[in-house]
Amino acid sequence: MDPSKYQLPKAVQRLLGFFCKGDFLEEILGDLEEYHFELEEYPRWQRPFLFWFQAINFIRPYSIREFIDRQRIIYLLLLSNYLKTSIRTLRRNPLSSFINVLGLTIAIGMCVTIYAFLSHDFRIDQFHENKDQIYLTTLELEQNGQLVKYGHSPIILGTTLHDDMGEISKFSRVSKEQTVVKYRDNVHYEEILFVDGAFLEMFSFPLKWGVSRELNDDSSIILSHDMSHKYFGYENPIGQEIEVNMGSEMVKFRIAGVASPFPISHALKFDFLINISNAFKYDLRTSEWGEMIDGTFLQIVDPNDVSTVLLGLKNYITNYNEGVSDNRIESFGLQQFSGLHFASRQLKNELSHDNYYEGRVTLPIAAVLILALACFNYINIAIASAARRLKEIGLRKVIGADKRLIISQFMTEHLVVTAFALILGVLFSLLVILPWFNSLSGIKLAISITDPLFWVCILSVLIVTSLISGVYPSIYIAKFEPDKIFKGTLKFGKNSLITKILLGAQFVIACNAIHTAVVFTQNKEYQNTRSWGYNPNDIVYIRTSSPEEINWITEYAKNSDVITAFTGTQHQLGINKDSVMVQFDTSSIELDVFRLSGQFVDMAEIEIVNGANFSDDSYKQVLVNELLYQRLGELGEFSFSGNSYVVVGVVRDFHNLNFYSAIKPSVILNTPVEDSRYISMKCEEGKSTEFFADLNTSWLEQFPATPFIAGHQEDVWGQFYDQIDIMEEYNDILATITVLIAGMGLYSLIVFNTLARQKEFSIKKIMGAKLSDLAIDVIKRYSMLAIIAMIVGAPMTYFLVKKNLDILFKYAQSVTIGSVILAIVILLSLLLLVIATQVRKISRTNPAEGLKVES
Amino acid sequence: MSKDHLGELEELILLMIVMLKDDAYGLAIRRILKDQTNRVITIGAVHGTVNRLEKKGYIESSMGGATDLRGGRRKRIFKITASGKSALQKSRDLKVNLWQQIPDLSIDVAK
Structure with a gap:
């Protein structure tokens, strides 16, 4: 070993450097380094132990340095003194302290909540041990000239791949079916997941009771925790039998397991699991390439094999395309399960979802903006209030405080405020914002105090906000020169550029928030009044599953004297439909197919704009909507899915799904x-x-074994209006908070500025200035700023809010200049209101009092 | 414990410093102690002891002798002082005196 190359480990140097006296350090480290070479006679594995043993042994009473030397004691005393003055200053200026603490509290509370949201979002489905080895097969179709990815796959893809390729260690097909589940008197429509036996081995859904291996048995059923609770309460249902409707008959399944509650952050889930062989056994499914299921998961242990499997998948494209009449695919692909949640926006599938995209984009922006507002307030207030502390600063400097000490004094003061706000903010989030957010969103967000990442984030928020808001005012204040302070010749920057810029930024942010609230309120009105394209009022629908039920309901309706029209349909508008791909010239488009009836079109008042309603029962006639008619150009022949039809009428575009x-x-x-x-x-x-x-x-008297699935047509997307209400509430509250913080900052700033000019105003009053002149004087200071801020803010908010709406809605209130102006007017009136309170104060004070004040 | 009392390890290390002459520093002392007496102590313990000896005035130290092996760091070289020598002498005389008073002990032990 070349002795000149060796370096003592940094850790040792730092450790001994921390503990040992400086004059010992050189010989100690020298000896250690030399000792390192002596160690070569020992076995390699022993060396580090011996080395560290020796190193730590240096820390002995004789070598330990004095940690608290005299200078340090003074410094500590000074710090505790700063703490004391900080608290005194805070108490002496209750208004600005209150504004600072409240602003930061709200901002930090928002940050904590958003942290909870994001950590939930990023943990979705990450609890599965094999998440990186599991892949969902995908397929790509050409649609409207674009390739679109889907997550569903042919039912026999999984078995074929597993047989053909050794790289795939396990696979599980997943298929969701809605069917009736019955246990004694409990009858409900439920969602059953048909899976392969390996499902529970691949995914980490531990069982609370029972054995997951039994999923291989086709007479077993496994329940989720919630379903076990729903049907059996708290008792252990293992071994009980539960009936499931398998198409034509009720089949008994033995409960073999109950899953533990799923972690909150999950997308893939199940209510009931049964082996997919049942789907073939009861003729629900056939083994053909054209038979599709919701997904096929493959487990590939060695990541190097993924490309092999991808390559192998190409061989099946022809198999598949020969098996189907249309919907030919371009390629197969694989999607790693750990990334499925985030991919779900582009990858259409039934198993995972990404509902949080908007939140992921908008929430952090909102948090940062509110935090920025609070910081700007702090900076502005700190600078404005420095005028009242000039003498204190001057005195400190004269006694010998240097710039560094003044800065650390103000930083301490600021740290006290921020730390205080941090504690309040976390509490505020836990007690107020999180429950509110949870009740709005329906997600069960929580913060775990034991999560180290949480504390890292909290501390970084503390440090970042302290630095952003504390550094500039501290440096600014520390710069004052004592002689100028005492002489009174200090040019005090009431109009400092930074203050102006920050205030302007606050105007812009507040303008944005108000505008968002205005538009979302307008949009709520718009959504509530927007027509569905048909009249859903007074229509009741009921789901039926057998001819007896249809006969009974027909009789029932006939005997009822409130029913004016009656019809049977295969689909219910707003609940289900078919989708087919149709080739138009060069591109194929996706078509919604509704199997309704002529009476339904009349009943729901779907307007026929061209042609007429169905005129016979040949089932060869179709109605098309205006969008499709634009492509067809004329009534007449139209074929899709291998059948030819005659277009007899055109109906006005109607909404099937929500807006x-x-x-x-x-x-x-x-x-x-x-x-x-x-x-x-x-x-x-x-x-x-x-x-x-x-x-x-x-119904319940007549068919006790069949669930009553019925509803009002108006309610088919009832949740949609709830969501819009939620969005409005959310934006209103956000806007209120933003405006509150910005308004408070503005208020305190104006208070300080008028205080600083008290003498000036008093003299002006004595000389005979009218109140209106004084008001104009105050307004003038802010008018230019407000105008510039509006010029920047208006186009920005126009663009941002439009973008926000576009992300959310396909049919929304358009953002108009009017709403921007309304937002600006609201903001300006707030500004005027604040100024008015101060002008009122000036008018009330006796000029003699104002002149007596020592500034 | 009186100030001029010499502990057992202190005495040994003092002797080693005399033996090492001009190259008596922490690690060398440890090494020679191991070779001569088969006693292994940590370098930290050596430093602790020489530190005590220096406080008692039996040795004095100077910095010097940087080598590559030490990453260019200097050693603290120890040298025995006059009072150190006399302390060693005193300790030896004391023991010789004691041994002379019990001439039969060695035979007893041998039995």
Whole structure:
């Protein structure tokens, strides 16, 4: 070993450097380094132990330095003195302290909440041990000239791949089915997940009771914790039998397991698990390439094999495309499960979802802006209030405080404020914002105090806000020269550029927040009044599953005197539909297919703008919506999915889904009576609620074993309006907070500035200035600033709010100049209100008092 | 413990410093102690002892002798002082005196 190259480990140097006296250090380290070479006679593994043993042995009473030397004691005393003065200053200026602490508290509270949200978002499905080894097969279709990725796959892809490729250690197909589940008197429609036996081995869903291996047995069923609770309460249901409707018959399954509650951050979940072989056994599914399921998961242990599997997947494209008539695919692909949640925005699939995109984008921005507002307030108030502390600073400097000490004094003061706000902020978040956010969003967000990352984030927020808001005022104040302070010749920057810029930025941010609130309130109105394209009022629908039920409901409706129209359909508008791909010239487009009926079109008042309603029962006639008609150009022949139809009419575009989604080119087909799955009934105006309740009771008497699935057509996307209300509430509160913080900052700034000019105003008053002149004087100071801020802010907020709405809605209130102006007017009136309070104060004070004040 | 009392390890190390002449520093003392007496102590303990000896005035130290092996750091070279020599002498005389008073002990031990 070349002795000149060796370096003692940094850790040793630092450790001994910290503990040992300086004059010992050189010989100690020298000896250690020499000792290192002596160590070569020992076995390699022993060396570090011996070395560190020797190193630590240097820390002995004789070598330890004095940690508290005299200078340090003085410094500590000084610090405690700073703490004392900090608290005194805070108490002497209750207004500015209150504004600072409140602003920072709210801002930090928001940050904590957003931390909770993001940590939930980023943990979704990350608890699965094999998350990096599991892949979802994807397929790509060409749609409207673009490649679109889907997560579903042919039912036999999993088995074929597993047989053909050794790289795939396990696989599980996943298929969701809605069906009836019955245990004694409990009958409900439930979602059953058909999976392969390896599902529970691949995914980390531990069982609370039972054995996961039994999933291989096709007569076993595994329940989620919630479902076990729903059907069996707290008792252990293992071994009990539960009935599941498998198409034509109720089949008994033995409960073999109950899952532990899922972690909160999950996307993939199940209510009931049964082996997918049941789907073939009861003829729900066939083994063909064209038969699709919701997803196929593969487990590939060695990451190097992924490319091999990807390559291998290419061989099956032909197999697949030969098996289907349309929807030909371009390629197969793989999506790693750990990234599925974030990929779900682009990858259409039923198993995972990404509902948090908007939150992920907008929440951090909101948090940063509010934090910035609070910091700006602090900076402005600190600078403005420095005028009252000039003498203190001067005195300190004269006694011998240097710049560094003054800076550390003000930084201490600031740290006290921030730390105080931090504690309040965390409490505020835990007690107020998080519960509010949870009740709005329905997510169960929580902060775990034991999470080290949380503390890291909290501390970094503390440090960053302290630095941003504390450094500039401290340096600014420390610069004052004592002789000028005492002579009174200090040019005190009431109009400092930074103050102006910060105030301007506050105007802009506040303007944005108000504008967002204004637009979202307008948008709520717009959404509530926007037409669905049909009239959902007074229509009651009920789901039926057998001819007896249809017969019974038909009789029931006939005997009822409030029913004015009655029809059976295969689909229910707003609940389900079919999607097919249709080739138009060069590109294929996705078509929504609704199997309704002529009576339903009449009943729901879907307006026919061209042609006529269905005229016969041949089921060869179709109605198309305006969007599709634009492509077709004329009534007449139209074929898709291998059948040819005659377009007899054009209906006005109607909304199937809510206003988040775009209307697609759509086709309405007639339903043969025997295919009816839903019965729709139009009631006399205002009678539907009563009718619905009666129907419910009669149904339960008649069919105790079948769940009553029915509803009002108006409610098919009832949640949508709730969500819009939530959004409005959320934006209103955000705007209120923003305006509150900005307003408080502005208020205190104006208070300080008028205080500083008290003498000037008093003299002016004595000389005969009118109140209006004084008011104009105060307004003038801020008018230019406000104007510039508006010029910057207006286009910015116009653009941002538009972007925000575009992300959320396909059909939304358009952002107009009017709403921008309204926001500006609200902001300006707030500004005037604040100024008015101060002018009022000036008018009330006796000029003699104002002159006596020692500034 | 009186100030001029010499502990057992102190005495040994003092002797080693005399033996090492001009190259008596912490690690060398430890090394020679190991070779001569088969006693292994930590370098920290050596430093502790020489520190005590220096306080008692039995040795004095100077810095010098930087080598590559030490990463260019100097050693603290120890040298025995006159009072150190006399302390050693005193300690030896004391023991010789004691041994002379019990001439049969060695035979007893041998038995």
